[in-house]
Amino acid sequence: MRQSPSQNASLNAAIALTRFGLGAGPGEIEAVGNDARDWLAAQIRPDGAPSPQGDLPTTDERVQDWLAYQQTGQQRRQIRRQEGAGPQNALPPAARAQPMAEGAAMSGMAQQGQTPAQTAPLSDEAQAAFDARRESRRDLAQETAREFVARADLGATTPDGFAERWALFWANAFTVSAIKFQSGIFIGPYEREAIRPHVFGRFEDLVLATESHPAMLTYLDQAQSVGPNSVAGQRRNAGLNENLAREILELHTLGTDGGYTQADVTELARALTGWSIPTNRGAGGQGRGQRRRGRRGAALAEPASENGFVFRTIIHEPGTRTVLGKTYAEGGAEQGRAILRDLANAPQTGRRLSHNLARHFVADEPSPALVQKLEAAWTSSRGDLAQVARALIEAPDAWEPQATKIKTPYEFIVSTHRALGTRPQRPQPLQQALIQMGQPAFSAPSPEGWPDTAADWAGPDALVKRLNWAKTVGDRAAETDADAVAAAALGPRLGERSRLAIARAESRPEALTLFLMSPEFQRR
Amino acid sequence: MTQMIHLNRRLLLGGLGAAGVGLAYAGRVAAQSASTRPKLVVVIARGAMDGLSVTVPYGDANYRALRGTLAIAAPGEANGAMALSEGFGLHPALTTLHQMYGEGQMRFAPAVAIPVRVRSHFDAQDVLENGGEGLRAQSDGWLNRALVSAGGQGTLKGLSIGAQTPLILRGRAETSSWAPGGQVKGEDRIASLLQDLYVEDPMLGTSLARGLETEALASAMSDGTPLRRADVAGLGQAVARLMTGEQGADVVALSVDGWDTHARQNAQMQTRLDGLDALIGGIRTGLGPQWSQTVLVVATEFGRTARTNGTQGTDHGTASSLLLAGGALKPGGPIGDWPTLADNRLFEDRDLAPTLDVRSVFKGVLRDHLGVDQAALDARVFPDSAAEAPALTGLV
Numbered sequence: 054m055r056q057s058p059s060q061n062a063s064l065n066a067a068i069a070l071t072r073f074g075l076g077a078g079p080g081e082i083e084a085v086g087n088d089a090r091d092w093l094a095a096q097i098r099p100d101g102a103p104s105p106q107g108d109l110p111t112t113d114e115r116v117q118d119w120l121a122y123q124q125t126g127q128q129r130r131q132i133r134r135q136e137g138a139g140p141q142n143a144l145p146p147a148a149r150a151q152p153m154a155e156g157a158a159m160s161g162m163a164q165q166g167q168t169p170a171q172t173a174p175l176s177d178e179a180q181a182a183f184d185a186r187r188e189s190r191r192d193l194a195q196e197t198a199r200e201f202v203a204r205a206d207l208g209a210t211t212p213d214g215f216a217e218r219w220a221l222f223w224a225n226a227f228t229v230s231a232i233k234f235q236s237g238i239f240i241g242p243y244e245r246e247a248i249r250p251h252v253f254g255r256f257e258d259l260v261l262a263t264e265s266h267p268a269m270l271t272y273l274d275q276a277q278s279v280g281p282n283s284v285a286g287q288r289r290n291a292g293l294n295e296n297l298a299r300e301i302l303e304l305h306t307l308g309t310d311g312g313y314t315q316a317d318v319t320e321l322a323r324a325l326t327g328w329s330i331p332t333n334r335g336a337g338g339q340g341r342g343q344r345r346r347g348r349r350g351a352a353l354a355e356p357a358s359e360n361g362f363v364f365r366t367i368i369h370e371p372g373t374r375t376v377l378g379k380t381y382a383e384g385g386a387e388q389g390r391a392i393l394r395d396l397a398n399a400p401q402t403g404r405r406l407s408h409n410l411a412r413h414f415v416a417d418e419p420s421p422a423l424v425q426k427l428e429a430a431w432t433s434s435r436g437d438l439a440q441v442a443r444a445l446i447e448a449p450d451a452w453e454p455q456a457t458k459i460k461t462p463y464e465f466i467v468s469t470h471r472a473l474g475t476r477p478q479r480p481q482p483l484q485q486a487l488i489q490m491g492q493p494a495f496s497a498p499s500p501e502g503w504p505d506t507a508a509d510w511a512g513p514d515a516l517v518k519r520l521n522w523a524k525t526v527g528d529r530a531a532e533t534d535a536d537a538v539a540a541a542a543l544g545p546r547l548g549e550r551s552r553l554a555i556a557r558a559e560s561r562p563e564a565l566t567l568f569l570m571s572p573e574f575q576r577r
Numbered sequence: 578m579t580q581m582i583h584l585n586r587r588l589l590l591g592g593l594g595a596a597g598v599g600l601a602y603a604g605r606v607a608a609q610s611a612s613t614r615p616k617l618v619v620v621i622a623r624g625a626m627d628g629l630s631v632t633v634p635y636g637d638a639n640y641r642a643l644r645g646t647l648a649i650a651a652p653g654e655a656n657g658a659m660a661l662s663e664g665f666g667l668h669p670a671l672t673t674l675h676q677m678y679g680e681g682q683m684r685f686a687p688a689v690a691i692p693v694r695v696r697s698h699f700d701a702q703d704v705l706e707n708g709g710e711g712l713r714a715q716s717d718g719w720l721n722r723a724l725v726s727a728g729g730q731g732t733l734k735g736l737s738i739g740a741q742t743p744l745i746l747r748g749r750a751e752t753s754s755w756a757p758g759g760q761v762k763g764e765d766r767i768a769s770l771l772q773d774l775y776v777e778d779p780m781l782g783t784s785l786a787r788g789l790e791t792e793a794l795a796s797a798m799s800d801g802t803p804l805r806r807a808d809v810a811g812l813g814q815a816v817a818r819l820m821t822g823e824q825g826a827d828v829v830a831l832s833v834d835g836w837d838t839h840a841r842q843n844a845q846m847q848t849r850l851d852g853l854d855a856l857i858g859g860i861r862t863g864l865g866p867q868w869s870q871t872v873l874v875v876a877t878e879f880g881r882t883a884r885t886n887g888t889q890g891t892d893h894g895t896a897s898s899l900l901l902a903g904g905a906l907k908p909g910g911p912i913g914d915w916p917t918l919a920d921n922r923l924f925e926d927r928d929l930a931p932t933l934d935v936r937s938v939f940k941g942v943l944r945d946h947l948g949v950d951q952a953a954l955d956a957r958v959f960p961d962s963a964a965e966a967p968a969l970t971g972l973v
Contacts (some may be wrong), residue, residue, distance in 0.1 A: 084797065309695070309697045499623075509741050
């Protein structure tokens with residue numbers, strides 16, 4: 054049967070909102086109008102994707118927070134030392150052995166943290182130092198939690214759902230995880246300052262911004278990597294850490310089959326030595342650095358920092374570097390940047406990320422034609438992500454009526470808010486739901502980021518937990534007209550079977566739960 | 578250091594109470610009763626577990642020099658390893674495993690590796706779990722194929738704990754999954770309405786049905802106390818409860834993350850191994866008498882560099898150790914040869930060299946413990962592995 058033009062336009066609007074975006078709220082399908090492609094293309098702006106709102110800290114402010122937190126630790130150590138306790142006892146045994154829960158950087162709000170359960174009682178002064186540190190840590194975690202709620206709120210309210218999904222894709226491609234507490238502190242400003250401004254710009258700018266941000270430099274241990282032949286490396290027992298170098302090659306640019314060797318990893322690791330973050334030395338603190346300086350009598354000026362990035366010549370491995378057969382002259386931080394630019398512009402990189410984009414937005418196993426289309430846009434524009442985004446919008450595959458992708462838990466929760474016209478308020482229930490469904494806030498399990506296929510998200514337990522959550526939403530929204538919500542959220546994508554089941558439900562909570570768990574709402 | 582709680586990435590052992598632990602189980606042979614069926618638990622230590630800190634080669638002349646401050650002390654010294662045999666000791670955190678060793682219920686292979694030389698976590702985990710000889714050689718997991726191959730005698734089923742089913746158990750044999758925190762009952766009205774909605778979406782339909790089934794089993798087995806998030810032993814016991822009784826699982830695969838110790842390794846290893854030890858202890862407690870029919874395997878995707886790196890950690894390496902525990906094991910010494918840490922024996926001048934293909938251990942356990950047919954093991958479960966990775970004998 055032939056569909057009328059308006060039905061077609063309405064289906065395309067529903068696809069634009071759900072497959073490219075984070076779901077439709079009341080009236081949105083109508084608002085998209087007759088040309089869904091134009092509506093999507095209008096979200097591609099040179100200044101990038103919109104950022105979460107609400108007086109959120111800059112990278113520099115978060116660096117100051119981190120340094121202040123470190124000082125609480127230094128003060129506590131000092132007191133314990135004065136009181137004659139060995140440094141190994143500075144942390145109570147129970148706290149030391151305690152395995153940190155997943156997403157702990159977020160859930161430090163109440164139960165998490167270091168409980169003073171030591172056997173010997175602390176002096177008042179030591180207790181105060183301990184409390185100060187715990188409080189500082191809790192504040193840091195609370196700020197991260199506030200950041201996450203702000204992001205979810207942007208997802209729930211933004212008129213630019215495609216720009217938001219596009220930004221989330223890149224945040225996941227350059228994953229930093231709060232599983233590492235220190236890195237979690239920086240994730241908010243990392244996404245706002247290093248990711249979002251660049252997602253519709255040149256890919257190499259995105260690479261340079263992410264790899265030099267304190268979030269990444271701490272997450273993948275770069276900040277502490279020392280060139281063995283650098284000034285500092287020669288006088289103390291420190292050396293290379295190749296973690297970031299390897300993941301840049303493997304996950305951020307070329308990919309494992311991208312033709313690099315262990316020697317390339319090591320050379321890149323050498324080139325990146327010196328890429329670091331500020332310390333208390335520069336902040337005028339009483340940190341270890343200052344004590345060390347005092348002992349050795351060799352005052353080291355803290356290099357200037359910019360957006361949390363510091364280049365430390367003293368730990369940079371001197372010399373030319375060879376990566377993938379190309380030689381890079383010594384040039385301080387610029388040496389590493391030159392290599393990153395070449396990696397960003399390598400054909401393997403564009404091919405790999407084109408595939409990942411197609412897999413994320415369209416199908417677990419995207420057609421070669423779709424991938425080639427994106428890759429061609431990538432290559433001809435030399436990594437202009439706006440051109441790649443336009444190619445995705447123009448690809449016929451992206452408009453197939455059949456929805457095959459399963460929403461991630463985050464997409465599921467945010468799209469529920471959109472459908473109901475509600476907003477996430479408090480961090481705790483949001484985080485709890487995400488943990489249950491397997492995607493704790495800001496806490497991807499590895500630098501590979503969250504997985505991206507149906508088999509990853511639609512496992513038996515995951516669906517049980519989605520059903521759990523859908524029921525609590527249904528119970529709390531007992532006044533909601535599920536028929537209307539379903540029609541508004543899915544438009545022509547709502548199938549007859551689901552529509553009837555929702556209409557025939559015996560209660561409003563049941564109807565809403567059925568809608569949230571319907572295949573049409575679970576898939577996009 | 579007061580930063581001991583400072584955590585590296587991938588430390589999902591902490592996910593324990595939540596979704597980070599993936600457990601997969603399967604396999605029930607109909608002819609056997611609940612009390613005599615063999616049980617298999619496969620623990621995947623994700624992130625590249627440092628074998629040189631787990632089964633400590635304190636007797637190797639080069640160990641201390643290569644490891645410096647990361648070297649675990651010899652038995653008898655302060656914070657020293659617990660003696661095993663032939664110059665090996667167990668990390669001091671692994672007290673339960675060491676007790677099992679004393680009872681002839683623990684063995685170790687000090688230098689195993691997957692058949693492919695890669696240093697990418699993700700590629701290596703794929704190989705470890707898909708059981709093939711190359712990257713992306715198989716799209717399903719060897720434990721699932723083992724279930725299919727062993728399925729002749731009865732119905733086999735699988736389960737994973739945590740939101741994501743690990744590759745090792747993905748495949749043709751249908752599996753379920755479970756994680757703490759469920760509230761939905763199997764006979765739920767909405768659940769049955771959803772089955773009607775899912776008739777044209779069998780993936781969602783099958784998946785939800787299996788999840789509800791397992792959740793019902795879990796709540797029937799539970800003593801009603803909710804599991805605290807950090808209660809690792811409690812999680813082990815909850816896992817074990819799902820393996821007991823007529824409906825219980827017989828083969829379990831469990832993921833423990835957080836082993837990627839690029840910096841400050843010793844503190845992290847202490848925490849991770851404390852957790853692993855408690856988990857295994859919990860499983861033994863929960864299984865009760867059935868522990869005597871159980872084999873538990875701990876394997877990782879690759880080991881770490883023999884030398885300490887510049888940040889009191891280690892980088893991605895090659896061979897690592899594999900642990901076996903369980904009442905069904907035959908007692909014995911180290912499995913496979915020790916390549917030594919001599920300069921000219923290090924793989925690519927940096928890593929512990931492998932002397933044993935990890936598939937040989939898996940195959941030995943599957944054949945002698947679960948009774949999977951040898952020909953199926955060589956051809957299907959681990960394709961084309963007969964020559965390169967013959968099944969070990971004498972483990973069970």
